[in-house]
Amino acid sequence: MQVTPELLGTFPGLKPLPQATLTLLAQHSSVRKFARRAVVLNAGVREECVCFLFEGRLQGVDFTIDGREVGLYFVEPGDFCGELGMFDHGPQPEFVIALTAAVAVFIPMDSLREVSLQAPILLNMLGERLAARVRQMTRQRSLLGLPNISQRVCCQLWMLVPKKAQESLQDTAILNPPTHMEIAIMLSLSRESVSRVFQILQTRQIVKRDGPATLLVTDTSALKQLAEGAEEL
Numbered sequence: 001m002q003v004t005p006e007l008l009g010t011f012p013g014l015k016p017l018p019q020a021t022l023t024l025l026a027q028h029s030s031v032r033k034f035a036r037r038a039v040v041l042n043a044g045v046r047e048e049c050v051c052f053l054f055e056g057r058l059q060g061v062d063f064t065i066d067g068r069e070v071g072l073y074f075v076e077p078g079d080f081c082g083e084l085g086m087f088d089h090g091p092q093p094e095f096v097i098a099l100t101a102a103v104a105v106f107i108p109m110d111s112l113r114e115v116s117l118q119a120p121i122l123l124n125m126l127g128e129r130l131a132a133r134v135r136q137m138t139r140q141r142s143l144l145g146l147p148n149i150s151q152r153v154c155c156q157l158w159m160l161v162p163k164k165a166q167e168s169l170q171d172t173a174i175l176n177p178p179t180h181m182e183i184a185i186m187l188s189l190s191r192e193s194v195s196r197v198f199q200i201l202q203t204r205q206i207v208k209r210d211g212p213a214t215l216l217v218t219d220t221s222a223l224k225q226l227a228e229g230a231e232e233l
Contacts (some may be wrong), residue, residue: 003029003105011052011105012078013125017027021115029107041082041096046089049106056102059182062094071186072137074099074178083126085109090162099182121186144188150233151226152187153197157207158227161217169220177215200233 003010005022008014008029014022018178031054034040040058041047051058058075074079081096083193115166116123137157157174158166165172178186180194187194201207206219206226217223225231 001031001103003031007054007105008052008107009126010054010078011080013080013122014052015131016121016125017119021119025111028111029105031103031105034104036071036100038098038102039095040098040102041092041128043093044091047085047092048081048110049082049108050080050086050112050186051075051082051096052105052107053077054103054105054141056104057095057099057176059099059105059185060094060096061185068184068188070188071182072140073133075175080129083130086112086126087130092190106166119213140186141187142191143186148229149189149233150197150200151229152189152227153183153194154201154223154233156183157215157217158223160219161223164227165217165220166224169224171220172217174215174217176213197233204233212219 003026005019007027008017008022008026016026017025034056040051045063053075055076055077058081060072060075062070062072076098080094084090084093098114112122112126116126143152143155146155160174160177161172162172180198181191183189184191184194198207201223202209204219204222206217206222208216208218210216222231226233
């Protein structure tokens with residue numbers, strides 16, 4: 001697959017850029033394909049490109065001192081990762097792996113820096129995304145301190161509930177939910193522990209599977225209470 005201005009324009013963060021700018025970026029960009037569990041970005045290495053995900057799903061991961069894998073965030077199609085080096089020229093802080101077969105577009109940081117000087121909208125977008133990721137990772141780290149396993153899992157699910165449904169407490173759906181194993185990695189738990197919590201949530205009709213790509217939240221209020229620790233499973 002060749003990188004074209006039209007391809008770059010499919011990414012929400014790049015779409016506002018002028019056609020001439022997209023053409024310039026396309027000339028220096030490349031497409032890479034990754035198998036499941038392949039390393040997309042390496043921790044401790046000074047990456048030269050920002051990764052824009054076109055197909056598949058990625059996850060940022062780190063490792064504890066005793067070697068356990070801890071998930072930090074997910075990257076969905078249209079999103080990007082590896083942008084931190086844009087601001088401090090430092091190494092990539094965490095690994096990014098492919099959870100499924102994936103296709104990504106890599107744009108050199110030098111090109112993006114040059115463009116950002118001419119297009120403040122790009123710099124603003126990068127800054128907002130970086131701030132959002134810091135906030136997300138801070139919340140994710142705070143979950144690890146919860147001693148109650150079921151509350152930890154419910155908090156993780158609550159963070160996946162769309163904001164509008166969180167405010168209205170209406171029944172909703174989580175599209176493309178992470179697997180039990182992926183949630184376990186995010187929360188430093190065993191897959192079996194996560195599965196047990198899901199079994200109880202399903203028995204109490206708080207959540208329900210609707211095929212592999214959708215998790216229905218059928219009692220949003222109860223999930224919120226469990227996430228906040230007001231109730232226990």
